[in-house]
Amino acid sequence: xTGYERIAAAMAGRKPDRVPVMLNNxxxxxxEAGLTQAQYRWSxxxxxxxxxxxAQKYGLDGxxxxxxxxxxxxxxxxxxxxxxxxxxxxAGGCLHLLEDIHDWPVPNLRNHPRVDIWLEAAxxxxxxxxxxxxxRGHCDQAPFSLAGMIRGPERWMVDLLTEGQEPxxxxxxDYCTAVTCRFVKxxxxxxxxxxxxxxxxxxxxxxxxxxxxxxxxxxxxxxxQAAHEAGCQYVLQIGGATEPILADMIRTGADGFELDCKTxxxxxxxxxxxxxxxxxxxDASGVLALGGPAEVAQATRELLEVFAGVPRFILGAGSALxxxxxxxxxxxxVQAAREFE
Numbered sequence: 362x363t364g365y366e367r368i369a370a371a372m373a374g375r376k377p378d379r380v381p382v383m384l385n386n387x388x389x390x391x392x393e394a395g396l397t398q399a400q401y402r403w404s405x406x407x408x409x410x411x412x413x414x415x416a417q418k419y420g421l422d423g424x425x426x427x428x429x430x431x432x433x434x435x436x437x438x439x440x441x442x443x444x445x446x447x448x449x450x451x452a453g454g455c456l457h458l459l460e461d462i463h464d465w466p467v468p469n470l471r472n473h474p475r476v477d478i479w480l481e482a483a484x485x486x487x488x489x490x491x492x493x494x495x496x497r498g499h500c501d502q503a504p505f506s507l508a509g510m511i512r513g514p515e516r517w518m519v520d521l522l523t524e525g526q527e528p529x530x531x532x533x534x535d536y537c538t539a540v541t542c543r544f545v546k547x548x549x550x551x552x553x554x555x556x557x558x559x560x561x562x563x564x565x566x567x568x569x570x571x572x573x574x575x576x577x578x579x580x581x582x583x584x585x586q587a588a589h590e591a592g593c594q595y596v597l598q599i600g601g602a603t604e605p606i607l608a609d610m611i612r613t614g615a616d617g618f619e620l621d622c623k624t625x626x627x628x629x630x631x632x633x634x635x636x637x638x639x640x641x642x643x644d645a646s647g648v649l650a651l652g653g654p655a656e657v658a659q660a661t662r663e664l665l666e667v668f669a670g671v672p673r674f675i676l677g678a679g680s681a682l683x684x685x686x687x688x689x690x691x692x693x694x695v696q697a698a699r700e701f702e
Contacts, residue, residue, distance in 0.1 A: 364422030368495035368675060369554070372594055372616055372638050376672040380665060380698045383423035383497065383640065384677050385619075388448070388684035389691070390415035399445045402428050405481035412486065416494055419695050423495035426483055427681065428475070430559065433501040433540055434510040436473040437465075454513030459520055459529040467539045470547060483551035497596065498553035500544045503560035503584060504537035505577035511537070514562070521568075521576060530576070538580045542587040549591035556588050557596035557619065566601035566623075573606050581613045589614070596640060600680055607632035621645065621679035626667045633673065641679030643694060650683045654693035661697035 362370070367381035387408075391401040394411040401407055412424045429448035435441040440452040456462060470476045483498045490496055502510065509517040512533065520526050520533075541558060548556050561567070563577035581597060588595040597610060598619035607629065610618055617638035620629055622645070629639050643649055648660045661676070668674040676698050682691075 363493050364416075365490070365492045365495045365554075368423045371673055371675050372555070374635060374638075374673050380668075380674065380676050380701060381422040381495075382419075382676045382695050382698050383421060383425055383495065384419075384691070385425045385427055385499075385681045386415055386686075386691070387412070387425075387427045387681065389682050389686045389688075392684050393418070393688065397446050398429075398448050399443065402443070402449060402475070403478065405478050405485060408478070408482040409485045409489065413489060419691055420699070421494070421695070423497060423675075424486060424490065425497045425499060425557075426479070426486060426553075427499040428479055428482075430502060431510070432473075432475045432479060433470075433507055433544060436468055436470055436476060437507075437511060437540060439510050451510045454511055454516060456511045456533070459512065459516075459526060459533065462529060462533045462536055465536055467536065467543065470540070470543050476544065476547070480547055480551055483548060483553055487552045495555070496553045497555045497557055498548040498551060499557050499559075500541065500548050501558065502541065503558040503563070503577075503597070504534050504541050504580040506560050506562035507537040507541060508533050509562045518568075521572065534576065534580050538583050541584050545584060545587050545593075545595075546591055549588065549593045553593065555594045555596060555616075557598060558584060559598040559600075561598070561600035564599045564601040564603055565605050570605045570609070574609050578606075578609050578613060581610075581615070585614045596638075598640075598680075604628045604632075611636050617673075617675070619677070619679055622647070624679075626664055630667055630671060635673060638673040638675060639668070640675045640677050643676070643678050645678035645680045645682050645686070649678055649690050649694065650686045652690065654689045657690045657693040658697040661694045662701060665698065665701045 367377040370377040390411040431449040594616040596617040597615040602623045619640040
């Protein structure tokens with residue numbers, strides 16, 4: 362099987378010939394290519410070269426195209442800072458009166474330079490990878506998390522808990538859903554087989570399960586539908602201990618879920634139970650970034666034992682690898698997966 366075929370099989374519930382591996386490794390990939398994050402983020406050509414280099418070096422089965430978590434926020438007017446050596450990040454909200462959202466037009470993302478770089482990189486990766494490597498086109502933030510960036514995280518939490526604000530909160534979420542769906546639809550036009558969004562601000566580490574069901578899940582479902590209507594599979598990424606909302610996440614209709622190490626692997630395996638594919642969940646910032654190769658290999662084998670015989674599983678970290686993740690640790694993880702029987 363090619364890497365593309367392995368991941369396609371895992372997403373469809375068919376057993377691949379070996380465990381497929383796909384990482385959110387844009388930060389170490391850029392570093393290993395000799396690029397700062399500024400050099401990486403502003404050049405589709407460099408983005409593609411960095412990811413292809415890393416995929417070949419480590420023998421990955423797929424490439425997750427990611428740039429930062431602030432591109433959509435930037436496109437709708439949120440102040441964003443662009444550090445030379447770190448990913449772009451938001452620097453405060455831009456919707457100072459919540460009720461003003463009713464007058465906001467949805468932007469034409471195709472004219473935004475950073476969105477265009479993201480889409481150009483996806484097109485180039487699909488062309489170069491063909492049916493050898495699977496390309497996942499990440500599409501930045503899901504609606505709930507984007508709403509927090511637009512309003513500012515603290516004010517957004519207050520809004521959700523303030524009586525009389527529900528119509529305005531729903532309007533903001535509808536706006537963010539339209540923005541996210543627009544990016545998803547543009548990404549599907551690059552012919553990537555999979556798209557995804559991150560929505561960790563909607564996880565139990567930030568809001569209650571009841572709030573997730575009321576405010577986040579319905580809008581995630583709409584994004585999933587947009588991806589499916591365009592013929593793409595969809596993965597939802599939520600960090601933190603997601604056990605209280607796993608059943609609700611499945612109700613979004615997503616084909617896969619990227620979960621980090623804070624979610625118990627056994628609980629995730631049992632909850633998904635063939636309904637969706639798990640992408641994860643080695644400890645990115647702890648074991649992979651700070652451990653040694655032996656520790657990484659042991660953690661990988663332990664996780665693979667949990668998912669032994671489960672076809673709907675793709676090995677990864679469940680979150681973005683830190684820039685400083687040692688090359689020997691990534692090698693140890695991939696090698697442990699290749700040797701697992």
